[in-house]
Amino acid sequence: MIINVLTKNCWQNGQQFLKIKYKNGLPALVFAFFLYACSPKKEYQLETIKVNNGWGYTITLGDKTIIKQTIIPVISKEKSFETEKDALKLGTLVVDKLNHDLSPTITKKDIILLAIKI
Known part of the structure; x- marks a missing residue:
């Protein structure tokens, strides 16, 4: 009980x-x-940077640098972007890929389609 x-x-x-x-x-x-x-969500920020031989870009998230690209990826030469506009075009593509949860890798086709001077 x-x-x-x-x-x-x-x-x-x-x-x-x-x-x-x-x-x-x-x-x-x-x-x-x-x-x-x-x-508020943290957003990726794209900033162009002047380097010795031309231009590059950095992508930050909050106060953390995620990507620092000082040369044109995928090509065989270590060459910087000739113009700030070229660096900005490719950086914008990378940010767009990151925002869509895609790999930020760049192909030679991407560079050709964006008309970036090699």
């Missing part, structure tokens, strides 16, 4: 605990979700 009473009390206590937890926990959970959803 005592076991049944203890079992019943434990069950009742568990139900009561869950009701309190559910009532108080749900608004907190909803608030946390909206706080996360409405918080």
Whole structure:
């Protein structure tokens, strides 16, 4: 008989605990979700940089540099971008790929399509 009473009390206590937890926990959970959803997202920032032989670019996320590209990728020579505009075109493509959760790799076809001077 005592076991049944203890079992019943434990069950009742568990139900009561869950009701309190559910009532108080749900608004907190909803608030946390909206706080996360409405918080400003970090964005990739593209910046051109002047290097010895021409131009390059950096891509940062918050205060962390993700990519620093001082030469034209994929080509056999180690050559910087001739113009700031060329560095910006390729950097914009890389940022676009990152924003779409794609690999930021560049192909020779990308360079040709963007009309970047090699």
